[in-house]
Amino acid sequence: MPQPQLVQAIGLPLVIASGLSVGKEGPSVHYAACVGNVIPKFFKRFDRSYVNQSQFLTAAASAGVAVAFGSPIGGVLFGLEDITSSFRLSTLWKSYYCALVATGILSLINPFRTGQIVIFEVKYESDWKYSEIPFFIILGIFGGVYGILVSKFNIKAVAFRQKYLSNSGIKEVVLLCLFTSMTGYFNEFIRLDMTEGMEVLFHECGDGYDHGLCKADGSSKVAFFFSLIYATIMRMLLVIISYGAKVPCGIFVPSMAAGATFGRAIGILAELMFPCKEGSDQCIIAGTYAFLGAASALSGITHLTVAVVVIMFELTGAIRYIIPTMICVGVTKMINDNFSNGCGGIADQMIKFNGMPFIDVKEDHDFEDATVEEAMTDTVIALPYIGLVVQDIETLLAKCKFSVFPVIYHSENPIVLGYVQRADLLAYMNKMKKERVGGVNPEDGIRFVTDNKLVLLVEDHILNSLSNSQILEGSRDILFEPVVKFQFFRASVDASLNSVLQTFIKLGPRMLIVEDQGKLAGIISRKDLIKFELFLHHLQHENIFVSNKDYTIFSKFWEALNSLNSIVGGLVGQIRGRVLGNRGFEPIAQ
Incomplete structure (x- = not known):
């Protein structure tokens, strides 16, 4: 297991046990995605196809969600709704089989010792009423507001963390645990494990279930109402x-x-407004409101719709409340579509904030009349097909971090013949070094490599116009043609960025080589496209995530934290000095 996954495998149970307000589905999807990224590399048929790699990652992510919640169909819908960039029937079936196998193994392990793969099961004997629809709409509005507020302020918190706390990860986690314990210990709904707390809140009163929520009368219900509101606000902050x-x-x-x-707080309010009459079958079940509130908040933070409805159904088994769940999720989506920043759920926003080269096909992208020349990278290191020596390649790999090097005919005539990737070039160099160190017999057809040996990136039979006098003697000893890719995507400098966007979305290349009248002009990648889009948006609306005013607030807050740290440190020093002094300790002479 790679080191990052090993650290996560050890750290995740400890984090969940610590009581921090974080979940487990993120690392579960990460584990699965890592496996989905590695498996295709063992098969040339899949490794060379971007479409196949995308399908493997989608299916793996579906399996990760399926295991995290015991929700196989929900996992499949999550992969199709949030992961894949283009719907394919083959992707659906791959995701289906992966989720099926994953949940089947989970069932064999029986992690909850109940014979079920769901965290808990809820059964509601009573059906919902049309008179409750206004309360469902309120819950949907809350889900949208929750998603907008938490996404907005979480990114600001991440920006503050990156600026001031990047080297204090352990201290930050310790302080987070301490703050969570201090603020949540005296509130039952924060103190409880989140899964256990949801089971309590979802539960329908009756059948011997005697939690305090079920025994509460008028005054105690009001107390529970404010306790739940406090828990909601604190949970959002945490x-x-x-x-x-x-x-x-x-x-x-x-x-x-x-x-x-x-x-559940809205459910208590509904019970107070419409008290249950003895013998009536029209009583309000407060636990259903907790169930629907959870679905709304999940939809609000992820911008998922159908997947959330199915996950909640598979998670609890509450089939009677699929329509109310759809109502809540539908209202949440309306709020997100009309009042959010248009960057998707919190994961999508974090991707954009960190500058990762991800193009979300579910969003609208409009570059107006912008051309490739405005967004491309014109700082490119190109390799002439002949004229370099091995030492030049080694120096290039050591000092230059570019991932792609176009191969050109000549510096004065930069016609692009192909390109070579840094990883392939490095692997080929290492292979030659092993042959040199191992002392391979030249009679076997493999010659020793020397640093001053000329490099031939393209064989002369590919360049028919090349004369024999241009092929230097001995250059064939170091033929790099096996790592040169001759098939690549091109774009003209005056091409529309909207057309380039469609090329990235539908054909899936990692980069396009930009040419000006048939000669190398630059390279444009997905990251260049995303950066240019954010630049255009910044010109009109400034930074959509963190403004200059936010950084001013960060600076003042950091100064306040340093002042508080100095005060606390001084008090601790005084107390320690008094304790040591009372015990008769004397300072050690320097």
Whole structure:
């Protein structure tokens, strides 16, 4: 197991046990995605196809969600709704089989010792009423507001963390645990494990279930109402400052927990407004509101719709409440579509904030009349097909971090013949070094490599116009043609960025070589496209995530924290001095 996954495997149980407001689905999807990225590399048929790699990653992510929640169909829908960039029927079936196998193995392991793969099961004997629809709409509005607020302030918290706390990860986690314990210990709904707390909140009263929520009368219900509202506000705050810390973490479960506490509070309010009459079958079940609030918050933070409905159904088994769940999720989506920043769920926003080269096909991208020349990278290191020596290649790999090097005919005539990737070039160099060190017999057809040997990147039979006098003697000893890719995507400098965007989305290349009248002009990658889009947006609306005013607030807050640290440090020093003094200790002479 690679080191990052090993650290996550050890850290995730400890983080969940610590009580931090983070979930487990993020690392679960990460594990699965890592496996989905490695498996295709063992098969040439899959390794060379971008489409196949994308399908493997989608299917693996589906299996990760399926295992995290015991929700195979929900996992499949999550992969199709949030992961894949283009719907294919073959992707659907791959995801289906992966989720099936994953949940089948989970069932054999029986992690909950109940014979079930769901965390808990809820059964509601009573059906919902049309008179409750206004309360469902309120829960949907809460889900949208929750998603907008938590996403917005969480990114600001991440920006503050990157600027001031990048080298203090352990201290930050310790302080987060301490703050979570201090603020949540005296509130039952924060103190409880989030899964256990949701089971309490979802439960329908009756059948011997005697939690305090079921025994509460008028005055105690009011107390529970304010306790749940406090738990909701604190959970939101804890999610904002905890998600993104240097620990394995997810966002699904804490969001569901926040929605559950708010939903149960609305359920208590509905019970107070419409008290149940003895013998009536029209009584309001407060636990259903917690269930629906959890679905709304999950939809609000992830911008998922159908997947959330199915996950909640598979998670609890509450089939009677699929339509109310759809109502809540539908209202949440309306809020997100009309009032969010248009960058998707919290994961999508974090991708854009960190500058990762991800093009979300579900969003609208409009570059107006911009051309490739405005967004491309014109700082490119190109390799002439002949004229370099091995030492030049080694120096290039040591000092230059570019991932792609175009291969050109000549520096004065930069016609692009192909390109070579840094990883392939490095692997080929290492292979030659092993042959040199191992002392391979030249009679076997492999010659020793020397640093001053000329490099031939393209064989002369490919360049028919090349004369024999241009092929230097001995250059064939170091033929790099096996690592040169001659098939590549091209774009003209005056091509529209909208057309280039469609090329990236539909054909899936990692980069396009830009030419000006048939000669090398630059390279444009997905990251260049995303950067240019953010640049255009910044010109009109400034930074969509963190403004200059935010950085001013960060600076003042950091000064306040340093002042508080100095005061606390001084008090601790005084107390320690008094304690040591009372015990008769004397300072050691320097």
